[in-house]
Amino acid sequence: MKKSIFLGTLAVAGLAAGLASAQTLADVQARGSLKCGSNEGLAGFAFPDANGNMQGFDVALCRAIAAATLGDAQAVEFVPLTSQTRFTALAAGEVDVLVRNSTWTFTRDNDLGLDFVGVNYYDGQGFMVRKDLGVSSARELDGATVCIQTGTTTELNLADFFRVNAISYEPVPVATNAEGQQQYLAGACDVYTTDISGLAATRATFENAGDHVILPEVVSKEPLGPVVRHGDNAWGDIVRWTLFALLAAEEHEITSANVREIASAATDNPEINRMLGTEGELGQKLGLSSDWIVNVISSVGNYGEIFEAYIGENTPVGLARGLNAQWTNGGLMYAMPFN
Amino acid sequence: MADMTGTPRDTFRLSQLLYDARYRSMTIQVIAAMLLMLSLAWLVDNTVQNLAALGKDFSFRFLWTTAGYDINQQIIPFSSQDTHARAALVGILNTLLVAFMGCILATVIGVLAGVLRLSKNFVVAGIMTFYVEAMRNTPLLIWILIVFAVMTEATPQPRDFREGGGASMILWDSVAISNRGVFVPKPLWGEGSGLVVAVFLLSIAAIFILRRVARKRQEQTGEQLPVFRLSLALFFIPALLAFFVMGQPITLEMPELGGFNFVGGIQIRNSLIALWLALSLYTSAFIAEIVRSGILAVSRGQTEAAFALGMQPNRTMQLVILPQALRVIIPPLISQFLNLTKNSSLALAVGYMDVRSTLGGITINQTGREIEGILLLGTFYLIVSLIISSAMNYYNSSVKLKER
CATH class of the missing domain: 1.20.5 (Single alpha-helices involved in coiled-coils or other helix-helix interfaces)
Known part of the structure; x- marks a missing residue:
């Protein structure tokens, strides 16, 4: 009798614990900071600057979410995660959102208890080799030793690519990008494989970046995007629409420089008015302030600004917009309408 | 009341x-x-x-789905189309391999260092003290990374072995030490090689019988047989005779440069070497202390009595001190073996594909079955530890003081 009451209490407590995780926004606002799972170090995407502040393409999205929910882009606590620990850390509630070059796949979306809410970078897996090896195609890599980060989708694509092309290889598993870079530069592996953006970012840090070439084959689709826990739809919506806000701002040519000016009075474009809170109350529907997008854009800029600042063609990483251009310019970046 | x-x-x-x-x-x-x-x-x-x-269930069905990833060091054949269960098995075998090799090397180095630390020679004892203290007062992970860094950074790349590359193979072009591992010749078992192996195994059995006969003879008559020389002869001569009589059926496949890497021969990967050496060196420091304490636990009177009988110091150590010291040494030695086996799970640091890296790493990550995977992993280490400790306990009860 006593035991059953006890167990019953436990069951209720367990249920309550389960439900408690479905209020991420309230938790973040009560804490006053956003816990963002980030890369432990990848040039252009997440790296500490000279003052120790985290910077980068993925980091900017974290800051945007913090600006939207807390009004302060600096109120982010970055939790560096390896490719192996990232999903577990998110599922266990150690971070509120994961923005760490994570590929959206069926298994991850459905089997891990997580939700991908969008894509901030459309990528594909590639191979990097030394120029003096004289290799011009990934199909010539028979017998090569390949460095690969464990716990990634690239690991599976790599196995598939070599099996389908009936060529052999030797995998050398590494735990982090830094370790892969060290092994590759020491010549312990002939090839380094990961998402092409990651290869470009890694190559940008090499002493002689020109001695290395990224092979033309793109062997997979790697849509990278922010991830939240499954079950907290309100929080998922906030992250998703923050990303859309960055994209829509670029589309409407709202930049960090002019956003305050545009927001000061209603314009003749109703979507811009709704976004910037001069018309309607979209912010309240997400549980945020009406000037949430103003906060986001004024602190981190729009998607195009972020891209050019950290990974664009004028940076050492030097990536072209390609698939990540706005849909109006032939890319895949397409913000849903703010109606 | x-x-x-x-x-x-x-x-x-x-x-x-x-x-x-x-x-x-x-x-x-x-x-x-x-x-x-x-x-x-x-x-x-x-x-x-x-x-x-979270919308997750608890099930072990994932073990029978396709793994999809490759493993470099395979003791049993494995391809990316095999199941997660087989990947786990490949990892288990890799763990057992490095644990077995580690336990043997750690014991050898540990006993040597422990005995030498008691040496009367000031320099030898000092060096051994330094070795033991340096090893056991720094974390194992650092040693693994140091050995691995030396293996990858200080050794030549395979392409340096090409002409004009500045590196060359050693031991008559049969062994190549590169930053991808050590390549050694691989024996090819031709027709009739089974007989050679059988003869070799028989001569090893004969060596054991010879030792037993020699001991009996010494106990009965006091005569000593030249056991060492006879054993050496038995070890080589019959097997070599059989080898040449059968027309040299066993040949060696030499590692050769081909394409990106060496082909042929056996590749002992740097990750295995680094993990093996680091685990052995680290654990040997603890074993050295155990051996030293075991030897010091044997009363000084035993040595003096042996010397009084005219025994030389090394015979005294071998026949009087060590057999008694073993009784003190074995129980703590068991826990060092268990530690070494469990510490081998640091393998991922150098990309060695042990069971922690396959089942506990990639499989968990690809399937999202953290709880099931970690449970299986824990169960595996528990079973291995229990097996090791029961085997060592059995040995312990065979050498311990028999009180009658």
């Missing part, structure tokens, strides 16, 4: 459970056991609830 010594009262009152010394300990134990079980039940229940809240 009169009541107690008089007719005993058989009635049992509930308060006796707490106030009667006969029952009190039992009551406390039952309550403690119930609390323990309740907290376990709470843990399990909480896990199940939270898994359900």
